[in-house]
Structures are given as structure tokens and as C-alpha cells.
Amino acid sequence: MERILISETPKFIGQKVKICGWIDTVRSHGKIIFFDLRDRSGTAQLVFVPKNNEETNDLAKKISSEWAVEIEGEVKQRPEKMVNEKLATGQVEISIESLKTLAESEVLPFDIKDLNASLPTILDYRPLTLRNEKIKAVFKLQEEVINSFRKTLSEMGFTEFQSPSIVPLAPEGGAELFRLDYFEYSAYLAQSPQVYKQILVGVFERVFTVTQAYRAEPSMTTRHLCEFTSLDAEMGFIDSWEDLMDVIEAVTKNIFADLQKNRAEELKIFNPSMPDLGVSFPRIKMREAQKIILERTGRDNTKEPDLQPEDEKEICRYAKEKHGSDLIFVTHYPTKKRPFYTFADPKDPEYTLSFDLLYNGVELISGGQRINDYNKLVDNIKKWGNDPKNFEYYLQAFKYGMPPEGGFAFGAERIIKQLLGLENVREAAIFPRDMERIDQRLSVLQEDKKKSKKE
């Protein structure tokens, strides 16, 4: 008999089926045992009534949470008052006829269904705790964010590429880079695919990548990951840097729409308030934002070179009240505060044609127009204290005709953290890496590591 998915069982009322999955819960009512069985499609209730077969009866009594089993049985319509509205298969139950163990499970260290553990414990047991419905849902939602990003950009003529992680040098310096032994040389892990996506504008005009990026900051905040998934896009032949914000608006709106359309069930678990998207996201200069904040709160940060966290929250409140949008672009950050390749506003070169998209008071997406003129770029590399010789490879793209271009990037973890209101960005990384942890806590593995460390 062919296995069917649990979600399909309501279509087989009165028929015998084979299903496979993990035991979610066991409820023993005297001789009758109820199991919830979970597979990738959902959960269903199974009923076991003792058979004329001691072996089967013993097995049924022994089976416990997280055993992987194969069941054959009849799908039965439940009486009306027994229907479980909360379950997609709640109108049926499967009467177990035969029962096969695919893999036993040891006794669980804690209840993973009704999970009530601290984040460090959840991460120590990640292979197990990922099976929790709510934790699992985080990564189905993240998958959808990435799919939606890909779909929107592909439809706009962007080419996807695979960005390398091993790099010789970062355009923005070496302080927060992981260094690695690369044969007799040193190499580094890429902080971003910036160099490569810009080079490829010269090839494909419009490119994007979904890639791992690395930050060696010795930081344990709730916002920091040492490795994260970066969604990066870059486009050439822009008429204006505003084109970039138009693309971001389409990408962002589609992400929220696709989550609701394709992942309603997972979304319901968190029941987040979906953002108001207004007619379009307001676009406001940083200096104007500071003035608005001064007017609204009396807080004078108008001389600061960046928005303070409380300013970011306030300007989002403003966007919501005045424009009905939970998202707002803040533009024109000071030239000195941005990377060397950021395009200065010709009308006011102290400020750049760059932007952050804020969402619920937090920066979600960052981007801007880049310098596409070769000589200007070389000048800026020097001005920022670097040697153009180290950028020769990157500079080739600009030496041989780079049209006006720009791009943007955001982290797959952060958008999910913001949307779902997770407390710690580690909850949005399937296998988070931080100062203290690569899967297991590093202090536990320390001795082994020291042994293998080269002198």
C-alpha cells in the first residue's frame, strides 16, 4: 500500500490507508489509546483498540513521543460533537489496524510540544526542538520570504548568482572579519556579497543572491549573529536612486502578501499584526526626520549623524499616523558615515543617495546608489584610507563602463524576527552561530579545539 499524507486522510473516509510520521502525543484511556501522529503535512488522531495479537498490543503500549511509526488503518468520520475544529483533519480519526516501528525514541528531556525552556536550552537541543510546531513554522515562513524575494526579482529581469564566501579582503576593512588559513595564505569570510553583486551589474545589469554573510563582532546582543543569510540585490541603468526604493517596495509588499497567501497556517501560530503598507512607503531625509522628531517630542537630535534607536521608533509612529504605513524610508545619511562606494547627492555632497527602510522602529533594508565613475571611486578609496591596489579586481568592473547603479540588502533572520516579534534574532536562525556557540557551546568543545588549532 502507498503511503498517503496525513492532510489527505479526510478524502479517504471509510477506506484503509497507510500513513507515516512521528508520535506527537499519547493519551491512554484504559485499554484504548489515542495517538496524535505528525507528518510534514499535518497531524491526525489515531485510535488503538486492543487486538488479538499480544505483540501489537505490547507495542502500542510501549510507543511514546517522537517514535517514528508506520500505521495502516481505516479513516473514520468522527461524530459531530467529537470534531476537533483546531485540527485540519479534525473531522476524522484513523482506527489503527497495524502498527510498525520505524525508529524508537529515547525519553524526551522535556516536553517539546508544550515547550517551556530557555533559549540556550532550546539551542542546545536544536535538532529536537526544531520539531516544535512553532519553532518549525519560523523556518517555513523564512523559506517563503526567500522564495518571494526570488520570485519578485526574477520577474523583474534579475539574474540570481551564487556568491563566494571566501574572500581576499573586504571593501570596508578587516576589523569584523573572520580570518582563515588558506593554504599558505590568509583569507577571510565575506561580510557581504557587495563586491560581487556590483561586478555583476556590469554583466547581467540586474542581479541578486541569497548568501551566507559573516560578522566577527564580539557581540552577544539579541540582534547579532556571526553568520546570517543575506538577501542582496543590485541593478544598473537606474534613472535615479528612487528606482531602487521602487524595487524594494515591490519586494517588501510581495513578501507580506506571499506570506499571507502561502503560509497562512504558520502565520496564524504567531498571529502577528501584519504591517500597514499605505499607498506607498513615505521617503524622508534624515535631517527632516530629526526635525519632525524635535517637533513631536522636543528631543533635539538634529545634529546627530544618524538616527538614534528612539528616533527610529518615533519616525515609524509618524509614518503610521501621517501616511498609514508601518514602513518608512529614511534617506540622505551623511556621506562620512557610509561606505566609500556610496553616491553623494550632487545637490548636497555632505549627504548620500542612500536609505534605510525602517519597520516597527528597526532598520530592515539598507541600500543606495553607488559611485559608478571609475576615477571618483578610486579617489574615494583613497579618501577612506585604503589603497586602490587592494581593489584592482573590483575596480575592473568600473574601469570598463559601469552604468549608474545601486542596490540593497537585508537579512532573512531580521525580517522574520521583526514580523513575528521574536525577542532574539537567534530564534530566526535555524542553526545560529554566535561567540559562544557553533551548534554546541564552544566552551564544551574547547579542549578539542585547542588540540586542533595550528600553532
Added chain:
Amino acid sequence: MERILISETPKFIGQKVKICGWIDTVRSHGKIIFFDLRDRSGTAQLVFVPKNNEETNDLAKKISSEWAVEIEGEVKQRPEKMVNEKLATGQVEISIESLKTLAESEVLPFDIKDLNASLPTILDYRPLTLRNEKIKAVFKLQEEVINSFRKTLSEMGFTEFQSPSIVPLAPEGGAELFRLDYFEYSAYLAQSPQVYKQILVGVFERVFTVTQAYRAEPSMTTRHLCEFTSLDAEMGFIDSWEDLMDVIEAVTKNIFADLQKNRAEELKIFNPSMPDLGVSFPRIKMREAQKIILERTGRDNTKEPDLQPEDEKEICRYAKEKHGSDLIFVTHYPTKKRPFYTFADPKDPEYTLSFDLLYNGVELISGGQRINDYNKLVDNIKKWGNDPKNFEYYLQAFKYGMPPEGGFAFGAERIIKQLLGLENVREAAIFPRDMERIDQRLSVLQEDKKKSKKE
């Protein structure tokens, strides 16, 4: 005026349009100048006739290959005998009315259109040489391979995940691992997402990832890359390891079909012979393959623990002749030669339920059933000379109910190399990393590297 794409120009005959792109070639015929202009959609011929404007005339004379320009002009039908059949836009040309420089280009170091350089030179100038039509096509084809892989597996209920690159330890040992400084510890770059995809079978049943993988082999062969894109899948609740080969067959057939359907133009540049796929790919045990080779060639390799390169070629010829298939599964490799997690055939434990899919004499995809029983897996870790303590995290997935499962993997670069008949796998990596090169040659950067290397 809104920019249109070059591929759209034939729809605008008699109308004025704006197009942007790079100058591909310039042909000067006295006062009349012909340009080929290239954008992401294709190439078109432009004609410039001198105007009553010296500035424009001077610019037209100055413009050269790889300048990025914006053109306004009228789309004109070419006379019938002037139609260029080789060009998608060959029935039209654009009569230039106005001309704007978006970015100048320096004089090219060599002709990138009619590229006749060695691979090292091509790689030294990668940002430029990627603009060559044939080189660019490689990566449009690779994008399609990856899209097709994703599409087939998503439709089969697989979940895509983002696999981490920074790992604490490799299940298969440390010889070919890149070591990195991870705060006060050592960490490594993942050789494969094996650990993570297996863990996630316990969560999502069926998973796949498109991820960077790393090999620190000090090797400069035409088949070796230090960083490559690995397409990895893993699935649980298999009835038999043959289920895995069924999935691979669907994935592979769809890849070839999607390339032909969606990337016919790029494929045409290489004009590869598309593989015969037969009714289904033959599946043959390694020992049987060796016997067939002995019969066909007199070569007795029947005691060897693996197929020799000439055997792989011969068995592919056999598959083609007997089964009309350019692809063949060779199965049942010796247990000792495979990783500790490979599932031994219960009928003959000297051999594993594993396989290679060969294509044109080369291994394309590798995979097999895995040990899902916790105790058996712990035993094997010991038998392979490792300490189960180092595998505690991975083993959790098996301790708490792992159904029968298996998976497979292949490199995005290798399938493209094989299909297009490229000589060196570096040609199929957009920014290849090898012992001697990370973008630039490392020997050139050596001094800088030494400076930045920690003592």
C-alpha cells in the same frame, strides 16, 4: 521617455524609443558609424549619421567598446536583404537621434567579444570577461539548473533551508577542511551540509539546500574547486533506497528539459549534445559493472574497491548501447569506502545501499541510504575511528526517532562542466577559488596577506 529593452525594439518599428546598454562593437563606414548595443535582453544594431551638432558628432566618434550609453532613436525596418538572421533583432536597426554617455570605458586589454585568451588571463580579468556572451551564458545555464532543482523538489514537498558554513567539526574528519579563527576557538568551513540536512529530516521529512561547500585539498586539477555550490537533498520515510534514485531521475530529467525550454538561446551557443535519457536510468551494482567491463574489454578490475576512470567511461558506453541512456546508476559501493553513516545492504553488509549517477563517464550525483538507527550509528562512528562525543549534536536527531532516510548531492559547477563539455571546472564557477587564486592571484597579494596574518 521610458527605457525599453533591446529585445522589444522589433515591436516599435517606426517609433522613437530609448534604449541603454554597452557598446559591443563599432564599425565606422566613413561618416556613418554602426554600433552594436548590448543590454541584458540582447543586442541590436544602431546607425549614426552625422548631425548638425558638433558635440554629438565628436561623441559618436569617440565612443568605443564597453562604454555604457543611453540612446534615443527611431526603430527602422531593415531592407529584406539586410536582415541579420543571427540576431533576434536582426530585422530592425535603430537610427540614433541622441546619444548620452553613462560611463566611459578604458581601452580593453584584449577583444572580449572574440575572446582568445588563456584561462588564467580570463580569470585575471573576470569582471570584464564575464561580459563575453559565451562565458555569461554559462551562468545563465547554471541559474536554470538551480531553479529547476528547486522547482522539482518543492513540488515534491521538500523544504528549502539555509545551511550554515561555519562548523565545529566535519563528520568525515579534518584533513581537507579550512580552519578559521573563531574568537578564541577554531572553527571550520563545511565540506557539505550533510549534518544539517540529516538533522532536518527529523523536522521537515524532506529538505534541500543550495549552499557553498569547501574543500581544502591542495589540488590544481581541472576538476577541483576550493569553494563550490552544492545542491543537496535528503528525505525521510523512504520505503527503499530506490526511492532516492527515483527522485534523482525526476530532478535530472527536469534539469535537462528546463534548460532546453527556458534557456535554448544560451544552450545554442554551446550546442551540446543533450543526453539520451532512455526510459529510465539503468541501475547496476558496482561488481556487476566490473564484470560487464571485463566481458566487454578484457580489463579485469573485478577486485578493485571502486570503478576506475576508464571503467566509468566504459559502463556509460554500455548504458548507452543497451539501455539508450547516457546516464547510469552504479550502486553497492564497498562499505569500507563510504562514510560511516552509509547504510550497509542487509543482504550483503560488505556493500552499501549507495550509488553514483554517472554521466558521460563522470560521477555526477552521489548518494544513498543512511543509517537511521541511533545505536548502529554510534557503533559505526566508533568503528570509523571517531569519538561519538564529537557527534552529540548530530546524534540527537537519531536518538529521538529518525525514520529510514537517505539523500544525494551534486555540484552546480560539475553538471554544467559535463553538459557543456568545458575543459576546466573553474570555467563553471563564476568567481572560482583555488590554491592559487581568490579573485586575484594570491602570490600577488602575498605580502599584504602576511602582514594581516595573525601570529
